[in-house]
Amino acid sequence: MTDAASSPPSYRVWALTGLPEVQPGDDLAKLIASTGPGLVDGDVLLVTSKVVSKAEGRVVAAADREAAIDAETVRVVARRGGLRIVENRQGLVMAAAGVDASNTPAGTVLLLPEDPDASAARIRAGLRDALDVEVGVVITDTFGRPWRSGLTDVAIGAAGVRVLDDLRGGEDRHGNALSATVVATADELAAAGDLVKGKTAGLPVAVVRGLGHLVTEADGGARALVRAAADDMFRLGTSEAVREAVTVRRTVREFTDEPVDPGAVRRAVAAAVTAPAPHHTTPWRFVLLESAESRARLLDVMRDAWVADLRRDGKSEESVAKRVRRGDVLRNAPYLVVPCLVMDGSHAYGDERRATAEREMFVVAAGAAVQNFLVALAGEQLGSAWVSSTMFCRDVVRGVLGLPDAWDPMGAVAVGRPAAPPKERAAREASAFVSVR
Missing domain, CATH: 3.30.1330.100 (CofE-like)
Incomplete structure (x- = not known):
């Protein structure tokens, strides 16, 4: 003093x-x-x-700044869209590994x-x-x-x-x-x-x-x-990020026209295939419909099959039209994914009870993978809606997409940027779903 x-x-x-x-x-x-x-x-x-x-x-030549960032990155700490927060070779946690494309000639980047x-x-x-x-x-x-x-x-x-x-x-x-x-x-x-x-x-x-x-x-x-x-209490941020993604995940039915980053979908698939599965199997496949043509071709054929089924069930034309409109969430999305179940590695049982249980194990594994996928999409700030319609016309879906007979489509996931903030979800008290013995 x-x-x-x-x-x-x-x-x-x-x-x-x-x-x-x-x-x-x-x-x-x-x-x-x-x-x-x-x-x-x-x-x-x-x-x-x-x-x-x-x-x-x-100063290095780099037509692709992302490749330069990759080269300087030790680990990715967080990612949102095209922005990456990473640990770089110097041990610093920062955006883009410190690779800078400003104040340097075009076609070059500055490394730290x-x-x-x-x-x-x-x-x-x-x-x-x-x-x-x-x-x-x-x-x-x-x-x-x-x-x-x-x-x-x-x-x-x-x-x-x-x-x-x-x-x-x-x-x-x-x-x-x-x-x-x-x-x-x-x-x-x-x-x-x-x-x-x-x-x-x-x-x-x-x-x-x-x-x-x-x-x-x-x-x-x-x-x-x-x-x-x-x-470092926030070195990975994994649990915080997962909790946030689970909390914000909603079924989104209206999307903007903004294109979906295919890389974000592939990162979500990488999260999906970490799901548990029986017998050390990998019973998931994800069909990515990235072109408007492939999406329209699938949805048109599915619509025709769905209409035919509804008419066979005796539904009125008004009812048929109303139900078909529910599929608009898939048609309006800029990106579609068809998750499929494969039973490779499953055990064969002569007993029907055990055979049914065997398939159910694989179905549960497929659901776990899809949940991982939806949560990971939310972490990428992408909205999604998992619609079951492909499960009602699997042969049609396999035919139009050219899938093997052993691949069972498990619905379709609409993916895109939400067109509006999600509606408030009714609170669910966890204790209401718990039974303790």
Whole structure:
């Protein structure tokens, strides 16, 4: 605490001007020194990762940015539509693995520095040699944050800076013990610099003066800011994501015209085939109707078969028309999937009771797979409706789709973007469906 006569704590931050366009092979420390930055001991330089990547030749030709993201990804943490939050090679969890297609020539992308801490150390050493000053260096990049809107700069590399200020074991002004307070000082510095660098001003380097107590030789680099897996309560987010998907899953009967991403459907199929099944079998097949022609051909033939069945049952033409209209949910969807059951690997029994039970096991497995599929679609923000109509004309469906005789269509799933928010679902008290013995 300062006394009344002393100045209150303060710092100054400004952007450096005069830095030329950085090219592969450039010595960033020399470029910064050439601007006459007037650095003094205890200053902290905040350097945007893009210029570090350019200097280090991390500009790569990439006609497909997604392929570059794949190459830099260690694991996918979350996915929504085309956006992926991933852990990249540097251990950072961020959007698109940090692969950037802005501020770089068309047909190329920028990858993050291979080792941002080492990059920061080289810049720091270069400035010491060129200007005879002891400064800290922070390499920054832009992140979104869970639970918060908007972007901010954070530290992805650091040298000569106390990246974390561990206050645990101390006391606040009221004598309360600090048991969990660890301040991310390097991230705070990065955000302060971003206020003057900006995203479009072309000023990639900022200086902070007045926080010399954060400049130290005993730094561990920005890698220390990455939370260890054992301490990360939201590392996978699996249970939260599944609960959310189960909660929001609804039968959707009206869809927009927006095309469905085939990749999202295939990811849902990947979830579907993790369902349990008897005898270590894989009794599911998913027929994806991605063309309007294939959907129309199937639905036209099914409609004719359905009408013929209803008329044989003695239904009136009005009743027939009403029932056929129920199939409009399939006709109006931009994507259809026909899940099928195959009995490969099932056991043969001469006893009818056991044979029936055997088939029921496989049917239950098919239902589990379809449920997985619907929940995964909801996780992709896709609506769906599972309609049983193909089960009433399996031979017709097999014929028009060219399916093997052993494939039993188990309904059809309409898939698309919901045209309206789902209606509120009546509350269901779980205890009403539980019987305890």
